[in-house]
Amino acid sequence: MQENGPFLWQYGTYKPVANPWSWHKLTNVVWVEQPVGTGFSQGTPTATSEEDVAKQFMSWFKNFVDTFAMQGYSVYITGESYAGQYVPYIASAMLDANDTTYYNVSGIMIYDPSIAYDDLQSGVTVVPFVESAAAVFPFNDTFWADIRARDAACGYADFRDEFLSFPPPSLLPGPDDIPGKNNDSCQALYGEIFDAVSAVNPCFDIYAVQTTCPLLWDVLGCKSTCVPGQISSRPIRLTFDWGQLD
Numbered sequence: 001m002q003e004n005g006p007f008l009w010q011y012g013t014y015k016p017v018a019n020p021w022s023w024h025k026l027t028n029v030v031w032v033e034q035p036v037g038t039g040f041s042q043g044t045p046t047a048t049s050e051e052d053v054a055k056q057f058m059s060w061f062k063n064f065v066d067t068f069a070m071q072g073y074s075v076y077i078t079g080e081s082y083a084g085q086y087v088p089y090i091a092s093a094m095l096d097a098n099d100t101t102y103y104n105v106s107g108i109m110i111y112d113p114s115i116a117y118d119d120l121q122s123g124v125t126v127v128p129f130v131e132s133a134a135a136v137f138p139f140n141d142t143f144w145a146d147i148r149a150r151d152a153a154c155g156y157a158d159f160r161d162e163f164l165s166f167p168p169p170s171l172l173p174g175p176d177d178i179p180g181k182n183n184d185s186c187q188a189l190y191g192e193i194f195d196a197v198s199a200v201n202p203c204f205d206i207y208a209v210q211t212t213c214p215l216l217w218d219v220l221g222c223k224s225t226c227v228p229g230q231i232s233s234r235p236i237r238l239t240f241d242w243g244q245l246d
Contacts, residue, residue: 012216054093084113117175122190127151154186155179
């Protein structure tokens with residue numbers, strides 16, 4: 001209700017409104033809470049790997065297609081956050097099935113995705129990110145100089161130059177081989193930047209870095225403190241979208 005569904009409930013308002021940009025205006029959309037045990041889904045979790053998640057999803061999806069006679073539809077799998085792990089595995093399993101009656105995968109999209117180990121998406125990449133949005137990270141010159149120097153000294157800058165390019169030159173090093181792994185100063189870089197921006201902007205939102213105070217009241221739950229003493233977390237949403245598009 002705050003992103004791509006048929007209704008919007010915007011900050012500072014007391015009722016929902018129709019979303020003129022809802023994805024359902026273009027195609028059929030289903031939001032899936034998976035694997036078992038996620039969100040409001042019922043059952044005992046049994047998946048122990050991403051391959052298990054993909055297998056279980058495909059079993060459910062086949063039944064769903066049969067129930068609503070949707071054989072042969074083009075399938076677009078989308079997701080954000082940790083779905084950066086789920087979506088590629090599910091799409092790969094569907095393609096490997098070579099069954100376009102049920103699994104006619106025509107595309108995937110992942111955004112704000114988790115695609116690797118945490119260090120890669122925190123300390124290794126945090127300095128160029130805050131530099132790209134420097135207007136909302138109003139650090140003093142001393143702090144800027146410190147984090148840039150540590151970015152270089154920890155080997156993060158060289159690591160990005162060598163591995164984080166497209167097309168990738170090789171497989172990424174494993175999480176135990178990442179630079180700065182055993183250096184406390186390197187491991188603290190991401191957290192210190194987060195603390196520093198939170199000190200100058202108490203309403204800082206890691207999912208929407210341009211957010212500043214005051215935060216509007218939000219009936220769906222704020223991403224930070226909207227009402228004194230009331231803190232809500234941001235849910236992770238995974239969507240799966242399929243449809244026959246002209």
